[in-house]
Amino acid sequence: MQAEHQHRYPKEDFIPVKHWRPCPICGDVDWCGFNSYIASCMRVQEGSFKTVIQANGKPAYQHWLEPGRVNLPMPMESDSMPAVQTAPLEARNRVYREFLDLLYLRPRHRENLLQRGLTEEEIRKNGYRSIPEAEAPWSICRRLIDIGHDLAGIPGFYKGRGRRGGSFWTFDRQLGYFIPVRDEKGRIQALQRRMDDPQGGKYRLFSGHQNRGGCSCGTPAHVARPAEIKDRRVWITEGPLKADIASKYLGAVVVGALSACTWRPAIPALTALGAREVVIALDRDVETNSEVARAYLTLKVELKKHGLAVSRAVWEERKGIDDALAAGMEVRTVRV
Numbered sequence: 325m326q327a328e329h330q331h332r333y334p335k336e337d338f339i340p341v342k343h344w345r346p347c348p349i350c351g352d353v354d355w356c357g358f359n360s361y362i363a364s365c366m367r368v369q370e371g372s373f374k375t376v377i378q379a380n381g382k383p384a385y386q387h388w389l390e391p392g393r394v395n396l397p398m399p400m401e402s403d404s405m406p407a408v409q410t411a412p413l414e415a416r417n418r419v420y421r422e423f424l425d426l427l428y429l430r431p432r433h434r435e436n437l438l439q440r441g442l443t444e445e446e447i448r449k450n451g452y453r454s455i456p457e458a459e460a461p462w463s464i465c466r467r468l469i470d471i472g473h474d475l476a477g478i479p480g481f482y483k484g485r486g487r488r489g490g491s492f493w494t495f496d497r498q499l500g501y502f503i504p505v506r507d508e509k510g511r512i513q514a515l516q517r518r519m520d521d522p523q524g525g526k527y528r529l530f531s532g533h534q535n536r537g538g539c540s541c542g543t544p545a546h547v548a549r550p551a552e553i554k555d556r557r558v559w560i561t562e563g564p565l566k567a568d569i570a571s572k573y574l575g576a577v578v579v580g581a582l583s584a585c586t587w588r589p590a591i592p593a594l595t596a597l598g599a600r601e602v603v604i605a606l607d608r609d610v611e612t613n614s615e616v617a618r619a620y621l622t623l624k625v626e627l628k629k630h631g632l633a634v635s636r637a638v639w640e641e642r643k644g645i646d647d648a649l650a651a652g653m654e655v656r657t658v659r660v
């Protein structure tokens with residue numbers, strides 16, 4: 325009963341009582357604390373559901389704050405929270421893996437991935453997961469915290485504000501699915517979201533809310549590896565999912581920059597991979613979009629500066645190399 329009750333509420337911090345917000349249980353203005361759901365009273369045991377022995381050895385009596393049962397003080401001004409530093413890659417990888425393990429892939433998202441040319445096995449291996457629809461984000465955060473994870477510094481998670489001024493960990497719940505953004509060792513550095521509703525961008529990072537205890541993931545490049553390497557060259561495209569799909573058809577490692585203009589993080593990835601020869605496969609609007617054309621040229625120059633042999637992929641009709649490959653079209657490479 326108790327555990328069940330607990331999971332109906334976010335894991336909210338306790339805020340200390342003050343003279344303008346006295347304890348809802350004993351009415352005193354020091355020692356006790358409360359959040360939107362629970363009061364932790366140091367004086368009144370009667371009616372509590374649990375006694376917690378604190379670090380100082382004294383008991384704290386926890387009471388549910390059922391609506392209407394007690395007179396709750398009004399919430400105070402919402403002060404903004406300090407920005408936090410993004411956690412190291414190892415910590416992000418650990419939390420994201422466990423996070424994705426708690427989620428599953430909805431049939432409509434699986435269908436979308438199958439249509440784009442991935443097999444069931446590849447979908448499973450790459451770790452795509454639907455943004456949860458049934459379970460509340462704070463409840464999933466609670467489970468991660470209960471396992472022992474610290475969500476501070478993990479991009480995508482931030483602090484929601486409780487009705488009484490306390491705060492709890494949560495994340496955005498707009499529908500879609502997560503695409504893991506991995507480094508050259510397969511570690512998950514960040515998550516990209518493919519949104520069901522493309523308004524505001526079809527692909528969006530799981531990041532931000534710096535004014536609410538969240539942090540930014542930057543613009544990391546994704547490294548996609550095929551089951552078997554048939555082409556030793558490393559390819560560069562735009563978009564992690566596109567890289568996953570292209571990698572499977574090419575039998576090559578494909579680095580997916582988050583966009584044509586954010587290719588810079590792809591360079592250290594290429595170095596870490598020990599690449600010697602690189603094929604640029606940006607979208608075909610490189611021919612019509614001046615911004616993409618400029619990105620292509622600066623990327624080409626930078627790759628040559630690093631002593632790499634550079635080619636360009638050429639195909640017809642389809643915009644992205646993933647679509648061209650999935651449609652069985654011929655993709656040629658030209659030295660540039």
Ligand SMILES: [Zn+2]
Nearest residue numbers: 347350356365
């Ligand atoms: Zn009290």
